[in-house]
Amino acid sequence: MTAELLLLPGVTQDALVWQWMDLPPARAWVYPGHGDRGRAQDGLTLEGVADEIWSVVPTQVDVVGVAFGGVIAQYLALRHPESVRSMVLACTTAASEDGQRMRSNAEEMRTRGMGPYIEPAIGRWFRRSARERVPDAVAHIENTMQEFSADAYADVIAAMSEHDTRSRLSRIDRPVTLVKGEQDRVGEGAIDALHAELPHSRMFSIPGAHMVHVDNPGGFSAVIRDHLAWVDNGAPLGKKLG
Template identity: 40%
Template sequence: MAELLFLHPVGLDRQSVAFLGLLPVRAVTFPGHGERRRARPGLTLADMADEIAGHHTGRFDVVGASLGGMVAMHLALAHPGLVRSLVLACTTPRGDAQVMEARAEATEARGAAGMLDDTMTRWFTPEALERDPDAPPLAYARERLLAMDPGALADTWRAIARHDVLDRLGEIGVPVTCIAGRRDRSTPLPVMQDLAARLPGARLVEMDAPHMAFLERPREFAAAVREHLAWVRGTTEGAHS
């Protein structure tokens, strides 16, 4: 019986999974996020995946949002025995090195507060920010971003800059659901369509949502995860019948 494992976006922590109401579920906090200290220089997304593998046993249906989806790909490639299936939401198999380095430098120069508006407008729709800026998911994201060490955040942007598993996607043989936000400015729909097309046996689910689809539309996102799990069970049972 596989367990559900949630991997969070950059700047947030494992508490973000609470907005989905998915139980039971495990979640981790990446180095430099939440209450965790800044990691050693040069930490990579592959290192983050290795850390997860070093602390968990069994098999998981892994749900990864944004950064979490990138780490989930590394986990499936380096530790395939740990992964039964993947949900990859609003993520990419290759980081844009130029954009990520510029973002890291801006974070170091401007600090968390100076980057907050840019990040929130990239993550959420204008309607959500205007309608209820103090809604719990938005308030949580804002609080976590302001609390994070700018150096640790810059480290993470640089780790994403070095992320590239594009040419290895064909090695991922587990069932995959890609969740795309049609209003996602960070990973536009064509990026997610291409990701799904490159993954053997993947399916694509579109949502009328921004980059933080799981925070702005948690019920719809959770329903997509449950549909994925039902699909995986059917696929697994069919393979053994």
């Protein structure tokens, strides 16, 4: 079976967030608490989201994960390697730095609501020029955040507080393209750290901030298409690439 392209977005984002990209047919995943989905009844965990995806996807997928989506992609590859043919990981990390602070932030968000967090997040996620270059895309993100449940966002933050795959990355024996947004100030150095640990990875830097798939949809689309061609042509394993 030909691998299906699976798109895993950042937090708060729905299936429509990919509409500004030029991609082959793909399955856009929606996490619990996102889009029209209710929150996870038993609590959201990174492992649980990966297992849910595994229960639904076909035999193999080429996974594109941005930010939180890149984290979920790692768990999918580690827990269900037979389902992953390759990965594109962008603006993501192998570990959260301060779990206690993140848990405190999650509880604060449940109390205060989404309002105080929207503009600061937009400032971190996009370059200042994004409102001129991709105004509809930025407006879409703002709208989804305004309608998003603070409890659902806090669920993600709490789950992320436990994230650490660093000791297991060497087990991922799949070709991986890593994408660094040149203006990404969230988790600086994280993509380089992934590149150092993933045995079959290559790395690209492209203009863009943290949500590079929305900030630079054309550039990120080109990287994904290049990645798929690389994999289809037998991306060599067993050596560091790029």
